[in-house]
Amino acid sequence: MNSVIKVENLSKMYRLGLVGRRTIAEDLTRFWAKFTGKEDPYLKVGETNVRAVKGRSDFVWALKNINFDINDGERYGIIGKNGAGKSTLLKILSRVASPTTGNIKVKGRVASLLEVGTGFHPELTGRDNIFLNGSILGMSQDEIKSKFDSIVDFSGVERYIDTPVKRYSSGMYVRLAFAVAAHLEPEILIVDEVLAVGDAEFQKKCLGKMHDVSEKEGRTVIFVSHNLHAIKILCQKTLILNNGELFANGNTEEVLSMYHELNRDIKIGADTEVDNIKSRRGNGFIRFTSIDALDFSGKSRYTFEHGEPVRFKISFRTYKEMNGVTLTIAVMSGLSRECLTLAHHEITRQKLDAGITGEAVVEFSNLNIKPGEYPLHFELTDIVYNGYSKDVIDDLTPPLVIKAGDKVKDSEFDPEKPSGFFLTPSKLILNELNENVMEVKNI
Amino acid sequence: MKKSQSESEWTLEIKPVSGWFNFHLKDVWKYRDLLFMFVKRDFVSVYKQTILGPFWFFLQPILTTITFTIVFGNIAKIPTDGIPPILFYMSGIVCWGYFSDCLTRTSSTFITNANIFGKVYFPRLVSPLSNIISLLMKFGIQMILLIGFLIYFKMNGSDVNPNIYILLTPYLILLMAGLGLGFGIIVSSLTTKYRDFTFLVSFGVQLLMYATPVIYPLSALPEKYKWIVLANPMTSIVDTFRYAFLGAGTFNAGNLLYTSVFVVLILSIGIIVFNRVEKTFMDTV
Numbered sequence: 001m002n003s004v005i006k007v008e009n010l011s012k013m014y015r016l017g018l019v020g021r022r023t024i025a026e027d028l029t030r031f032w033a034k035f036t037g038k039e040d041p042y043l044k045v046g047e048t049n050v051r052a053v054k055g056r057s058d059f060v061w062a063l064k065n066i067n068f069d070i071n072d073g074e075r076y077g078i079i080g081k082n083g084a085g086k087s088t089l090l091k092i093l094s095r096v097a098s099p100t101t102g103n104i105k106v107k108g109r110v111a112s113l114l115e116v117g118t119g120f121h122p123e124l125t126g127r128d129n130i131f132l133n134g135s136i137l138g139m140s141q142d143e144i145k146s147k148f149d150s151i152v153d154f155s156g157v158e159r160y161i162d163t164p165v166k167r168y169s170s171g172m173y174v175r176l177a178f179a180v181a182a183h184l185e186p187e188i189l190i191v192d193e194v195l196a197v198g199d200a201e202f203q204k205k206c207l208g209k210m211h212d213v214s215e216k217e218g219r220t221v222i223f224v225s226h227n228l229h230a231i232k233i234l235c236q237k238t239l240i241l242n243n244g245e246l247f248a249n250g251n252t253e254e255v256l257s258m259y260h261e262l263n264r265d266i267k268i269g270a271d272t273e274v275d276n277i278k279s280r281r282g283n284g285f286i287r288f289t290s291i292d293a294l295d296f297s298g299k300s301r302y303t304f305e306h307g308e309p310v311r312f313k314i315s316f317r318t319y320k321e322m323n324g325v326t327l328t329i330a331v332m333s334g335l336s337r338e339c340l341t342l343a344h345h346e347i348t349r350q351k352l353d354a355g356i357t358g359e360a361v362v363e364f365s366n367l368n369i370k371p372g373e374y375p376l377h378f379e380l381t382d383i384v385y386n387g388y389s390k391d392v393i394d395d396l397t398p399p400l401v402i403k404a405g406d407k408v409k410d411s412e413f414d415p416e417k418p419s420g421f422f423l424t425p426s427k428l429i430l431n432e433l434n435e436n437v438m439e440v441k442n443i
Numbered sequence: 444m445k446k447s448q449s450e451s452e453w454t455l456e457i458k459p460v461s462g463w464f465n466f467h468l469k470d471v472w473k474y475r476d477l478l479f480m481f482v483k484r485d486f487v488s489v490y491k492q493t494i495l496g497p498f499w500f501f502l503q504p505i506l507t508t509i510t511f512t513i514v515f516g517n518i519a520k521i522p523t524d525g526i527p528p529i530l531f532y533m534s535g536i537v538c539w540g541y542f543s544d545c546l547t548r549t550s551s552t553f554i555t556n557a558n559i560f561g562k563v564y565f566p567r568l569v570s571p572l573s574n575i576i577s578l579l580m581k582f583g584i585q586m587i588l589l590i591g592f593l594i595y596f597k598m599n600g601s602d603v604n605p606n607i608y609i610l611l612t613p614y615l616i617l618l619m620a621g622l623g624l625g626f627g628i629i630v631s632s633l634t635t636k637y638r639d640f641t642f643l644v645s646f647g648v649q650l651l652m653y654a655t656p657v658i659y660p661l662s663a664l665p666e667k668y669k670w671i672v673l674a675n676p677m678t679s680i681v682d683t684f685r686y687a688f689l690g691a692g693t694f695n696a697g698n699l700l701y702t703s704v705f706v707v708l709i710l711s712i713g714i715i716v717f718n719r720v721e722k723t724f725m726d727t728v
Contacts, residue, residue: 095564
């Protein structure tokens with residue numbers, strides 16, 4: 001194993017707030033310190049980068065003392081909450097931003113896809129944009145020429161290739177852009193959440209392409225995503241960033257379980273922290289005050305063995321008058337976000353005044369889904385659904401984790417293969433082979 | 444032993460910004476295809492969806508020339524060294540236009556390209572370089588217009604004498620491009636953090652035109668102020684250009700040498716500052 005990227009003591013400091021007259025004073029102080037041979041005074045006042053907490057200093061460490069190695073041909077995932085420093089790290093890796101201290105050593109050509117279609121010009125035709133975008137990404141004219149047909153083929157927009165891209169649908173635009181990027185041949189490919197934009201088919205295509213690039217051509221891939229399922233499928237190794245620091249680094253399987261631990265301390269409550277959940281919506285007439293998953297003995301946990309009963313305990317508070325309360329809990333699939341199963345229960349038919357609190361426990365006695373991670377969806381509404389929901393939490397972190405237990409042998413599933421969601425027992429009833437050789441015609 | 448061997452194979456080291464003198468001129472050469480593509484993009488997209496298209500390139504200097512002829516020639520009665528005012532002003536406008544376009548366009552490099560620069564690495568110098576090259580198209584078209592007028596006036600017996608110094612034109616263009624680029628990238632480096640300089644450029648260029656013999660000949664200048672205008676590196680360029688095409692004014696090799704040294708200096712400073720800023724600008728822009 002040969003290391004192709006070596007990150008040593010990497011730190012990056014940002015200054016918050018506006019650029020104004022004060023920054024001139026800071027620049028001068030910094031210049032003076034440098035001139036007299038002292039250390040930059042502002043490096044000392046940097047604070048850990050916690051997004052939600054108000055700090056004392058205007059200077060924060062977006063990354064602090066990051067060290068890791070990436071070996072030749074590895075697929076590496078980077079995960080972390082919003083503002084954890086993922087994009088900063090990628091920007092430094094792709095030479096768009098410079099580190100404050102520390103360094104990175106790289107072996108081989110790096111291509112980074114922080115966005116698809118960088119530099120596309122709306123007035124130019126698809127053909128011209130392939131050349132333009134390819135050059136921006138570092139391909140030579142000859143290289144693009146030789147790959148042109150296969151780029152057009154991959155994109156599937158051949159009919160529009162001589163039309164200005166401003167006439168494209170957004171999907172076609174992305175397809176063309178990704179097609180160019182997919183034909184880059186760097187030793188190291190850096191990809192940032194491009195998957196977020198396309199449809200399911202496109203996402204699969206992207207993941208497949210990244211897998212191929214690494215598996216067949218032995219290239220190194222660094223992939224940043226919030227989609228843990230995609231990380232799990234693609235990456236052998238993963239690192240977690242938390243508040244600018246390296247929280248964990250190792251095999252994806254182990255690291256992901258640590259990530260859930262990291263997120264576990266997000267308590268769902270009515271007032272402050274629930275509002276930090278990005279995926280919450282509704283009019284706030286009624287709100288969840290807590291959500292928890294419990295096992296049979298009433299202990300709180302999110303990891304269950306297959307076949308084990310799962311209970312969800314929720315409490316809520318009304319903020320406006322409610323015409324009864326219904327609770328919906330849905331178990332979703334990790335990648336395609338389809339609803340696998342749904343529990344829908346009336347809590348009460350009574351009219352409720354504001355300020356009333358309540359609690360409910362729902363049990364799934366036999367959640368017959370195969371081992372994996374499942375995002376959860378919670379919803380509170382009136383008894384009569386009148387067009388809008390009162391409080392919806394789309395993506396609860398941590399998701400529900402189902403593990404293979406005694407009832408499922410490890411051999412029966414392969415987490416690499418998306419082989420359906422349900423574990424339905426089946427038997428081979430007929431098994432016959434006709435030993436007589438028949439003539440086979442080539443059609 | 445094996446470790447030290449692999450250490451030496453690193454192809455790239457990403458470090459904090461330090462030093463002022465690490466250029467990527469080699470990198471710029473490697474990205475010449477991109478330079479070409481940027482120029483092509485500018486060519487194709489400038490007058491997309493306009494009805495008059497490249498005709499605008501003609502219209503702009505013609506209207507300016509007419510205005511100048513009326514205001515400065517007929518009303519203010521500024522002498523033109525005995526040359527038909529139209530030719531006199533147009534030659535000045537064409538030259539000055541190219542320089543000021545280069546300057547204003549390159550001075551916003553970082554701000555207008557912040558989006559691309561924030562996503563992909565390539566030598567940032569490619570971007571202002573492509574600007575000055577694509578602006579040559581406009582300059583070229585306006586030159587054709589100027590030559591057209593020149594021929595017309597010559598045939599009608601005006602006293603204009605194009606001469607051998609026309610061969611200096613490519614060098615003059617190079618000087619203008621270098622000057623515009625040098626100033627432009629210095630300004631663009633400064634504007635990443637403090638936008639104050641954008642305001643300075645927009646009216647500074649306008650004011651500077653009056654310190655250049657665009658609307659008046661050098662000979663019409665009182666001795667007292669002559670040194671100010673001569674200190675302006677654009678002066679000898681416009682003057683030489685006019686001398687070559689119209690045969691009026693003076694050719695002064697010393698002044699041209701001064702401008703050449705000035706250009707080399709400003710361009711060097713520009714590239715040094717630009718290279719320094721290109722690594723940190725994402726944090727401040």
